[in-house]
Amino acid sequence: MSLEFIEGNEAIARGALKAGCRFFAGYPITPASTILQYMLELLPPEGGVAVQAEDEIAAIGFCIGASMAGQKALTATSGPGISLYSENIGLAIMGETPLVIVDVQRQGPATGSATKGADGDIQFVRWVTSGGLPIIALCPATVAEAYELTVRAFNLSERYRVPVFLLSNKEISLTRESVDLDAIALLPPVARTPPTCDKDYRPHGFARPEEVPALANFGDALVTRYTTSTHDQAGYLTANPAVIQEMIDHYVAKIEAAADEIALVKHDRQDGAETLVVSYGITARAAGLAARAARANGRKVSSLTLQTLYPVPEKAIAAAMTGVKRVVVPEMNMGQYIREIERLAPPGAAVVGVNKMNTTLLSPDEIARQGGLL
Amino acid sequence: MSGTALRTYMTDQVGPLPFCPGCGHDRLLKDLDKALVALQIAPKNLVIVTDIGCIGLADRYFVANAFHGLHGRSLTYATGLKLARPDLTVIVLIGDGGCGIGGTHLLNAARRNVDITAIVANNFNYGMTGGQHSVTTPSGGRTATTPSGNIEAAMDLCATVIGAGASWVYRGLGYEQGLANRIVEGIRHPGFALLDVCELCTAYYGPRNELNKKKLYELVAASGMGLGLLADKARPEFGAAYREAARRAPKRQRVTVIEAAFTHSVAKQTGLVVAGSAGQKIRSTATLFARAGMLAGLQATQKDDYPITVMTGPSVSELNLAPDWIAYTAIDKPDYVLLLSADGLNKIRASLGRLPPSCLVLADEGLDLPETDARLMTLPLTRAAKEVGRLSIGTIALAALLESEKLFPMAAFEAAITRYQSKDIAEVNIKAMNAGIALVANTA
């Protein structure tokens, strides 16, 4: 085995490169800054561009421009920067722009604790912009997954023309781990397929609402349009309610129809388990240990780890909860994803949160005790 | 371009221009069209980026790529487009309102000197939202939000971008003859070009302030901000400079692959806390030790804790070493604690009281240690480091730990030092390693 000893942010940067990312713009913020640093090092020799922007609004603006001009683009920040990205995330949804956004979560709110971890942005990234339309969010638990899921995030953003979040945490991004990146089978990068028409290109054209329109890059053969305003399939402003609803249905349908395809979970199932632990991110690792300890104690406990947070992998979650009396949801926040679990839980099942937001990791012991696993 | 020349870049397919009768934007777009006809840029290579406001309605009327983004952010999309596709001609149409809310982008686009042409449709107010005041509203100007006349001072957009380094800047009037030629010059300028075009909003600012063409000229002339070409200088264009710098940048080899070459005697996940001060190379030495463990076939994790002001105060690294994958990376009950300075001790002092008897605390002599159940080993670490080299205290301490606890062979540590450090640093650290071994031998 040949190992490296790298932090999650390096894995993200190198994953981005493998995915074909050739444009990065960011604004320094702990614990995301080292992604900017790695990209400044990795991209120029590949003919790519990595720049430090004047603020987060400019950073994501550069990325949206570059993406629409044909480059796979990445930006990375933490909670305060996501706040500043908000309006442009709406633009990227509206314009169906492929874009990967890394949120290296840190303790908030506001400036919070710059160098400490939390998972405080779990619902924030889902409802990050006005309109409430869907995005995709993936959540790694390890440095290796950060690498793997970055590639997947790029593929999904190209495939569905939507911003994709990679929800990291200081605890993954700035923790070094021994890891064999070369042993990880990455997905082959998804390339943009140019439209087949030679004129009358419709930037948002679809026959069925769930269809993802072909994307013509600015500067390629076809003249194209992009707009923040409510528009029709051709990208022209419209006030026609029927057309507007059709477009909104499309933004929703293209993600929801693909939910099963996007869903990525790990189910460590125990026959006859009455308790299920549902977790994601760094906490999934302690949750796994807590489940193991419970089993060693003679308890029957299954564990479900979510790598896809949005669209909510409803089928997988519901299936894992079948027959279960108690669902434990440990989170490094005051109870965010538990809302999704509660609405999917079978009648009569108790859904219990284990919550902490004091900058320290939830320990296996805390999860086991407070979750009633022992 | 090949084939017949385009006689206009405007299309009548989407209806007439949407502006109020007499609106300055109407005339400005027609001048832009004339400029484009003169330049004959292939529509597929041309992008018109529009900001928000009435001027932001312009994009659909051109036969060109159109990019209509958020209020004030047009220059950011333009920058991204231009950096990604240097062959594009990128023109930004922005209002005075957009220049206000996007002020930082205006300054920075000018400062970077990206090859973008920004045309400001400056009608001294927010037309679209009902004629509120903007950053360019003249003092005394009447707007919806300055009922007794504007008490704020007007911003000189040209002077502002010139101050930020803009390489080509022109101020003109919307109805002046030859504006199209000026737009041509701006587009041809290889860098950031800005045209501040003062014009009339016939719905709001004009009537409220009894402006007409003649009075508009008088207003601008009286402001003393200057008319005509205000800057024209050669400066390296950002994209070109970026690509040139990238060509010269060394391709760094950062990947360090570690193949296990030694054995270890670590049976379970083992947590090691190294607490010292900034300037003691705590973090890099901890990384080195982890790599040594990996050479011995161990898995490792490392977390660092240090103040944002990196050159002062404590520096703490937490290392886990284990025969298998490490799931839980925090160290609630350390197996080893290395105390290298008073800063480090104070940072983790609260946790020392909770240490189990199985834990070994290896501390520099002379530290004011609290009561603890842990085993204690004090060594003259600072004194030893004075002889070998100030930065080597971490290596001395870790070598002493290794010599005492035999987690893995010293040869693995030595191999890590020689393989993963530059020659001169490795030389010092080998001495430090031997000093650490000697300290333990002396206590035995």
Ligand SMILES: Cc1ncc(C[n+]2csc(CCOP(=O)(O)OP(=O)(O)O)c2C)c(N)n1
């Ligand atoms: C973030 C944001 N804030 C406010 C608005 C509302 N808004 C629309 S147009 C406009 C002012 C535009 O003025 P200007 O740029 O001068 O263009 P004009 O209408 O005068 O051509 C404002 C404030 C918006 N669209 N976005």
Ligand code: SF4
């Ligand atoms: S409101 Fe003013 S800026 Fe807008 S179209 Fe009318 S005259 Fe022009």
Ligand SMILES: [Mg+2]
């Ligand atoms: Mg205006």
